[in-house]
Amino acid sequence: MRPLSLVPLLLLPLLAACTDQRATFEINGGAHSLTLIKITTLPWAKRAAYSVVASRMPDCARRHAMPDAGLRARFEVFSPGNDAWILRQASRMYVVETRTCEGFARLDAEPEGGLGTLMGTFETRGGNLVFVPAPGSEDRKPKTEDSQ
Numbered sequence: 001m002r003p004l005s006l007v008p009l010l011l012l013p014l015l016a017a018c019t020d021q022r023a024t025f026e027i028n029g030g031a032h033s034l035t036l037i038k039i040t041t042l043p044w045a046k047r048a049a050y051s052v053v054a055s056r057m058p059d060c061a062r063r064h065a066m067p068d069a070g071l072r073a074r075f076e077v078f079s080p081g082n083d084a085w086i087l088r089q090a091s092r093m094y095v096v097e098t099r100t101c102e103g104f105a106r107l108d109a110e111p112e113g114g115l116g117t118l119m120g121t122f123e124t125r126g127g128n129l130v131f132v133p134a135p136g137s138e139d140r141k142p143k144t145e146d147s148q
Helices: 003-016
Strands: 019-026 032-040 047-056 060-070 075-081 084-089 092-097 104-107 117-125 128-133
Touching: 019 117, 019 128, 032 128, 047 084, 047 092, 060 084, 060 092
Parallel strands: none
Antiparallel strands: 019 032, 032 047, 047 060, 075 084, 075 117, 084 092, 092 104, 117 128
């Protein structure tokens, strides 16, 4: 066996360290949801690329990129109502909507009416990205356009 033919085998562990993890917050069943995507490209990376997919099928779905954050970043999900969702990661906040799935913006400050009801948190547990519902959130239905 020639030494050059071993190069792809030696690089294989580097490819195995790349990850694409996803976790979903189901709003009113799987057809209405927010999905957080976390992508790492190098095994020694300390940060990951994050994006959120707003989806209300069959009407809309759209992926929105967010700035890179730490591998163990937590994103809290709040429901202020009317198919709007606020994601808070440390001091950064973003609003995304699932009425048309087009709206996405970074918030400079907390909205006047507050963040809304905490629905849960996207976080890393056991090396996997998961959505953890807030205690009692099963009893509190988010105020969406469908439920008003």
